[in-house]
Amino acid sequence: MPESALADIENSQPQQDKINLLGLSVSRLGDFFEQLGEKPFRATQVVKWIHQMGERDFDQMTNLSKALREKLNETAEVRLPEVVSCQDSSDGTRKWLIRVEGGSCIEMVYIPEKDRGTLCVSSQIGCALDCSFCATGKQGFNRDLSAAEIIGQLWIAADSFDQFDTKAPRRVTNVVMMGMGEPLMNFDNVVDAMSLMLEDNAYGLSKRRVTLSTAGVVPALDKLADVTDVSLAISLHAPNDKLRNELVPINRKYSLQQFIDSAKNYIDKMPDNRRKATVEYTLMDQVNDRSVHARELAVLLKDLPCKINLIPFNPFPGTEYRRVTNTALDRFRDILQGEGYTVTVRTTRGDDIAAACGQLAGEVNDRTKRQQRYKSKLASAEETPVKILG
Numbered sequence: 001m002p003e004s005a006l007a008d009i010e011n012s013q014p015q016q017d018k019i020n021l022l023g024l025s026v027s028r029l030g031d032f033f034e035q036l037g038e039k040p041f042r043a044t045q046v047v048k049w050i051h052q053m054g055e056r057d058f059d060q061m062t063n064l065s066k067a068l069r070e071k072l073n074e075t076a077e078v079r080l081p082e083v084v085s086c087q088d089s090s091d092g093t094r095k096w097l098i099r100v101e102g103g104s105c106i107e108m109v110y111i112p113e114k115d116r117g118t119l120c121v122s123s124q125i126g127c128a129l130d131c132s133f134c135a136t137g138k139q140g141f142n143r144d145l146s147a148a149e150i151i152g153q154l155w156i157a158a159d160s161f162d163q164f165d166t167k168a169p170r171r172v173t174n175v176v177m178m179g180m181g182e183p184l185m186n187f188d189n190v191v192d193a194m195s196l197m198l199e200d201n202a203y204g205l206s207k208r209r210v211t212l213s214t215a216g217v218v219p220a221l222d223k224l225a226d227v228t229d230v231s232l233a234i235s236l237h238a239p240n241d242k243l244r245n246e247l248v249p250i251n252r253k254y255s256l257q258q259f260i261d262s263a264k265n266y267i268d269k270m271p272d273n274r275r276k277a278t279v280e281y282t283l284m285d286q287v288n289d290r291s292v293h294a295r296e297l298a299v300l301l302k303d304l305p306c307k308i309n310l311i312p313f314n315p316f317p318g319t320e321y322r323r324v325t326n327t328a329l330d331r332f333r334d335i336l337q338g339e340g341y342t343v344t345v346r347t348t349r350g351d352d353i354a355a356a357c358g359q360l361a362g363e364v365n366d367r368t369k370r371q372q373r374y375k376s377k378l379a380s381a382e383e384t385p386v387k388i389l390g
């Protein structure tokens, strides 16, 4: 082949993608700078620019030499997901629709409270676990989010609250990995993104204020304490395997007892012995809200340092479940409190903009065809709701 033809082929190749620095933890960024022949301390400088000052333009990073800025412009970029819309609820809750590469959209929610502001962040596009009462599960699964797409959500929220201006009050004080997806199914990217949340030179959140919530991917939970010490929430929703197998299908693989043992090991490894797991329990009318369930739960959790968060079920279009009644909710809480547990009830926030737990659905380009199956199942379903009593 003549040389000129070879050059033509090379010229027609798409340009190598630039590396996105947004999702790189300090240590990964340190490796990147070493490869560029630079000192690793550049990583701290650049992390500060991106995550503390909100700067994406290398030319504005004035403590880097001109030569380095040029090198960065050639090889790297700070690429954010795209905000499609941002809605405010009457109670101050804010919801963003965010488009990621490939065209799917994820949702993110900010919940202001008296003494804190919590950002609920997504870890995957859709979810593969298919919990029977969760809108995200019904959307099917597309792919894991990259670390950049996960930390990019916090960047977007910080930017929208002018938090990069150091004089502005800090609005996002807490992050919960409770948006779309199962964080432990996207282990490495979630761990990298959380390391930036905790990093003093980035967002500097306390480990108590970053919470990973899981439905029970036990082998991944077993490894978690080796790489992080964030707070842990476990999504139980049922006090026995029979009922949980129906509500949370991953329970058929890893039983309740395996899940609780693994959570206990995580808590036990925390250096601070006052740490407790949060047990999440979504209450559905006549499914898992009976006194017998509360008593069984009290026994099940007796060896786990924990507090219990009851979540009244949030309905979404097409679901067969109903919200717990106030009487059943009070009774459930009283039984657990009577057994000595600390119990909180998660107030429903932002439901006028479908931003409440389990209502986040985004626009998932579904690779599992689950949406299709769900819709045809709904179309042929009988009028009477299905009840599952464990």
Ligand code: SAH
Pocket: 131, 133, 134, 135, 177, 178, 179, 180, 181, 182, 183, 213, 214, 215, 233, 234, 235, 236, 280, 281, 282, 311, 312, 313, 314, 315, 316, 357, 358, 359
């Ligand atoms: N996959 C993770 C995090 C996502 S969901 C997990 O399962 O923990 C965050 C919490 O909201 C979970 O406890 C989840 O079970 C709960 N949830 C899901 N759908 C809900 C709904 N429709 N109403 C109330 N809570 C719901």
